[in-house]
Amino acid sequence: MAPPACKGAAVAATELHWGLLLRRIAGLLGSLLAAGGARAIDLPEDRADAMFHVYDGGGVKATGPALLVRKKLADRVSLSGSYYIDKVSNASIDVVTTASPYKESRKEYILGADYVVRDAQVTLSTSKSTEPDYVAAGTNLDVTQEVFGGLTSVSVGFTRAVDQVGKHNDPSFADSARHWAYRVGLTQILTPRWLMSANFEALSDDGYLGSPYRAAIVRGAAIPERNPRTRSARAIKFRSINDLGSRSSLRTEYRYYYDTWDIRAHTAEVGYSRYFGDAWLADGFLRYHAQSKALFYSDNAQTEAAYVSRNRQLGTFNDVGLGGKVSYSIKQVPGQYDIKANASYELLRFKFKDFTDIRTGELYGYKAHVLQFFVSATF
C-alpha cells in the first residue's frame, strides 16, 4: 500500500493528466470551430441592378428590361434572382425571304444560391426561358476552390438543360432538345498586377437542334432544313488582365472552339478600362470572331443529302464588335453603399462569306447596334 504522500502525488498526477486532456480536447474543438468559421473566399457583395437593353440589327430589334437582386443571408449564403425580357420584332433576312415578319417576347428567370465554406464556393442556379414556341430550362452547379495561399482558383461545373420546341399555328409539331455542359477552370495570380485564367468546356446536345421555320435551298428550291440530332463541342478560353498603372487595366481574351458539325471558330477580345477622377470609369473594347462552316451548311446545295441547312449562324463568316462603356458613381458612402449609372454601346458588323442575299444576289452582311443603360447599387 502506498504511503499517503505518494497517494496524494498520484491523485495530483491523475488530476493533472485529466486537466491536460480536457484542455487539449477544448483546444482541438476550438481550433476546429475557428477553422470552420474562417473563410478565405468572400461571398459576392449584395447588389441590385436595373437595366434596359436594346439590340437593333439585320432586321431584328430586341429590347426590354432586366433586373438582378443579390442578397446575403446569415453571412453564409448569397441568394440571387434575375428577370430578363426580350421583346423581339423579327424581320430578319430569313423571315422576309421565306415567311412573314413577327413579334414575340422571351422571358427568363434565374434563381441562384452561393454557399461559401472555408476556401470553396458552391454555386447552384436554375433558369427558365419562355417564348411562345420555345421553352428552355436549365440547372447549373459550380464549385470553386482557392488553393496555394489564394494565388490559384480551381473550378469545376456542370449544366443540364432541356428545351421544348413548338411551332406557331402547328400544334402537331412538338420536339425537344437536351443539353449537357462540363467545365473546368483555373485562375492564377501571376504578379501583384497580373492575373490569367484558362477555361475549358465540353458541350453535348441531343434532340431537335434547328428551327422549324428555317428553309434550306437545294438546287434553287426551298425545303425545310434538316440538322443532325446530336452535336458535341469543345471550347477553350484564355484570359489575362494587367494593371497598367495610372488606375487603368488591359484585358485580353482568346477562345478556340470546335464541334462535330465541323465548325472551327476563333474569338478574340481586347479591352481597356480607366478611371477618370473619383466618379467616372470608362471601358473600350474590340472583339473579333471568325468561323468556318458546318459540314452540311450550303448556300444552295447541288445534291440531296441527309442533312442540309442554310442557317447562316452555321456558315462561314466573321464579325467585329467595337464598343465602349461609361460608369458614373452617383452616390457613394465607403463601406456602406455605392450607386452607379452605366451606359454602354457596341457596334457589330457581320460579313458572311457563303450566304447570299437572294434579293440582291450579293453576299450578305449587316450592322447591329447594342445598347445598355443600367443603374447598379452595391450595399
Place this chain on the structure above:
Amino acid sequence: MNIPRLFIIAALLGSAGLSGCAVEPWVKPYERERLADPIMKFSRDALADKHREHIYDVREGARGATGVQGGGCGCN
C-alpha cells in the same frame, strides 16, 4: 531510349517536382490590393455581360468556356 537516358529524365522530372513542392505563394495577401480593384475583374457587371453573351450565342456558331454559368437560351 536506353535506361540511363530514362533515368536522367526521371531524375530531372523528380527534381522539378520536388522544387515545385517548395514553391511558396509568391504574391503575398498584402500585395493584392491592385488585384482587388473592380477594373481587374473579368466580369464586373453580371447582368450586362450576360446580355452581351446572349447576343453572341444566338448569332455565332461557337459557344462555351465563358467562365460563367450557362443559362436557359431560347436560341431559335
